[in-house]
Amino acid sequence: MSFAIYFLLLVPGITLLIYIGLIVCWLVNFKEDDVEKPNLINGEHQLPEIAILVAARNEEKNISRCLDALLRLHYPVEKIQILVGNDGSHDDTAAIVQNYTTVHPHISLIEIKEKVGKADAKANVLAHLIRANNNAYKKAGYYLITDADVTVNPEWAGSMLAVLLASKKNTGIVTGVTLIEGKKTWAKLQSLDWLLGLGMVKVLSDLSFPVTTMGNNMLVTKHAYDTTGGYEQMPFSVTEDFELFHAAIEKGFLFKNVISDKVLAWSQPVPSVGELLQQRKRWMYGAIRLPFFVVGLLWILAVFYPFTIILFWIYPLFAITIIVIKWILQGCFLYLVMNKLKFTKTGKFKFLTYFLLFEVYAALLMLCTIIFYFLPVKVKWKDRKF
Numbered sequence: 001m002s003f004a005i006y007f008l009l010l011v012p013g014i015t016l017l018i019y020i021g022l023i024v025c026w027l028v029n030f031k032e033d034d035v036e037k038p039n040l041i042n043g044e045h046q047l048p049e050i051a052i053l054v055a056a057r058n059e060e061k062n063i064s065r066c067l068d069a070l071l072r073l074h075y076p077v078e079k080i081q082i083l084v085g086n087d088g089s090h091d092d093t094a095a096i097v098q099n100y101t102t103v104h105p106h107i108s109l110i111e112i113k114e115k116v117g118k119a120d121a122k123a124n125v126l127a128h129l130i131r132a133n134n135n136a137y138k139k140a141g142y143y144l145i146t147d148a149d150v151t152v153n154p155e156w157a158g159s160m161l162a163v164l165l166a167s168k169k170n171t172g173i174v175t176g177v178t179l180i181e182g183k184k185t186w187a188k189l190q191s192l193d194w195l196l197g198l199g200m201v202k203v204l205s206d207l208s209f210p211v212t213t214m215g216n217n218m219l220v221t222k223h224a225y226d227t228t229g230g231y232e233q234m235p236f237s238v239t240e241d242f243e244l245f246h247a248a249i250e251k252g253f254l255f256k257n258v259i260s261d262k263v264l265a266w267s268q269p270v271p272s273v274g275e276l277l278q279q280r281k282r283w284m285y286g287a288i289r290l291p292f293f294v295v296g297l298l299w300i301l302a303v304f305y306p307f308t309i310i311l312f313w314i315y316p317l318f319a320i321t322i323i324v325i326k327w328i329l330q331g332c333f334l335y336l337v338m339n340k341l342k343f344t345k346t347g348k349f350k351f352l353t354y355f356l357l358f359e360v361y362a363a364l365l366m367l368c369t370i371i372f373y374f375l376p377v378k379v380k381w382k383d384r385k386f
Contacts, residue, residue, distance in 0.1 A: 005314065011307040012322045014300050019329035022203050026336050031206045034166035035159040035262040049079045050157060051133045051140035055125035057087040057382045059148035060096060062268060067100050067107065069151040075158050081140060082107045083132055084148075085125035087382070093148075108132070117232025121384060122215070123240035127231040143225065145241075147216040149268040150178065159262035160219045172224025172253030173245055175201075176217035176263030177341065187269040188354050189361045190276075192334065196362075198259070199337035204294065205257035210249045211290060213257075215241030217265045224248045238379050238386050239286035246289075259340045273368075280369040282379050302370060305363045323359075331355050 052070060056063055063084070070082055086094045086109060097109045110132050112125050119127045126145065133140055142164070144157055156176065164174050177198055180191035201211045218241065228234065228247040237243040249255065270276045288295060304326070312319035334355075378385040 005311075008307055008311045008314075011300055011303055012311065012319075012326070015304045016322070016325055016329060018297060018301065019326065019333060022200060022333050023329065023336065025203045025207065026199070026333065029203075029206050030259075030340075033163045033256060033258045033260065035155075035162055035258065035260045047076060047079050047158075048142060048161070049081070049140040050075070050142045050144055050161065051129075052080060052082045052144045052146065052157070053126055053129045053133075054082065054084045054146060054148055055087060055122045055129075056084055056089065056093050056097070056148035057125075058089045058091050058093060060089075060091040060093050062149040063093055063096050065151055066146070066148050067097070069153075070146075071104065072154050073152070073157045074154045077106055080106050080157070081133065083110055083129040084108070085110045085112050085129050087112045087122070087125045117230075118234060118236055119231040120236045121238070121240070121381065121386070123231040123234070123236065123243070126240070130225065130230065141222045143220050143222065145215060145218050145220065146265065147267065150216045150265050151181070152217075152265040153262070155262040156265065159260065160258075163256050163258050163263070164219055164221070167256055168254055170252060170254050171256060172221050172227075172248045172251075173213055173255045174219040175213040175255070175257045176219075176265060177259055178214055178217040178265045178267050180269045181266035182269050184269075185354065185357070189358055190269050192354060192358045193362060193365070195337055196330070196334060198257075199333060202257050202259050202337075205255065209291065209294065210246065210255060211257075211294065212239075212242050212286060213245040213255070215239075216267060217263070220244065220248070221253075224251070224253045227251045227253070237285065238282045238381060242286035242289070259337065261342045264341060276365070277368060277372045278380050280365070281373050281377075282381060284369065284373050285379070302366045305367070327355065327359055330359075 054066060059066075067082070067084075073080065084097045084107065086097065094109060094111070097107070100107045101109055110128055112128050115124050116127045116131070130143060133143070142161060144160060146152060160174050160176060164171055179194050180187050182188070182191075204211050225244070225248075228244065228251055231240065231244070234243050234247055245255070270279055287298060290298075308319050308322060311322075
């Protein structure tokens with residue numbers, strides 16, 4: 001074989017090794033987390049007060065579903081304060097939330113009318129909500145953060161807190177699992193994409209490599225947040241969760257990424273290809289700041305198909321074999337992640353049906369995301385450009 005062939009084989013070969021490594025690490029190094037509330041406390045009266053923070057902008061279609069889920073939490077209502085920040089909505093978001101506040105005193109609506117320090121967009125909303133918690137409410141020492149288009153399960157708050165309090169004392173951030181809700185193929189493919197990404201993050205986290213958190217399913221302690229200086233002091237970023245996560249890591253706080261059905265939440269699918277590319281471009285602003293070797297691995301996975309397609313024109317059978325092996329390894333890894341979420345036992349998600357289609361979806365999305373990232377187009381997020 002010529003040097004060019006060896007070069008073409010390098011990326012597909014490393015890709016296969018990455019998936020083999022993910023599977024091996026998952027099997028031998030998976031860190032189980034204590035998500036069971038009975039192991040956390042002796043009695044419910046000992047549960048600490050928590051503040052649940054929800055940033056909302058033009059979410060009239062989703063906010064009721066979000067709040068209804070939070071009202072079903074298996075956590076003493078007198079220990080919860082739900083703070084919803086209305087970030088200049090042009091629809092009926094504020095009116096809907098206001099109706100909830102009249103029936104449920106532990107839900108509060110905070111109108112966001114100005115910027116705090118360096119904060120902007122969602123970071124600004126969260127900064128206001130945390131200030132409100134400190135100044136006017138129960139001054140909770142734990143902030144659970146989710147989004148207005150997300151529904152959490154009833155065990156979410158107690159299990160996230162259980163993981164934190166069962167961890168080392170300087171653990172500052174706990175991240176749960178969020179997947180995409182919906183019966184259509186478009187939603188299933190997005191959910192598989194999130195499942196694969198979160199599984200990779202879990203593997204790296206269990207190896208003590210900090211990657212990121214999820215801003216729609218996270219817990220941060222007041223101590224960790226205050227130590228970073230808060231969003232008011234951080235440089236503005238369209239990936240505010242990534243910014244907070246790494247600011248906390250730099251201050252010496254530990255983190256936990258949890259894969260469990262107890263901390264599972266569901267988000268709404270991105271409705272169009274254009275909006276999906278906007279989302280991925282926003283995420284890439286955070287991804288390029290990851291450790292060099294992690295960025296390198298992501299780029300190798302991203303260029304797998306361009307290299308394999310070129311190889312196909314020279315050795316088609318060999319290229320097809322590599323693609324099939326990659327698909328099988330990726331499927332095995334996804335199965336392991338789904339098994340931890342009990343999908344394989346309950347039959348709730350039959351993602352095997354979508355594996356082949358997901359391969360096409362992921363390849364096209366990765367290629368389009370790379371091209372879109374380098375286009376001189378501003379990030380559009382919640383009807384704002386950054």
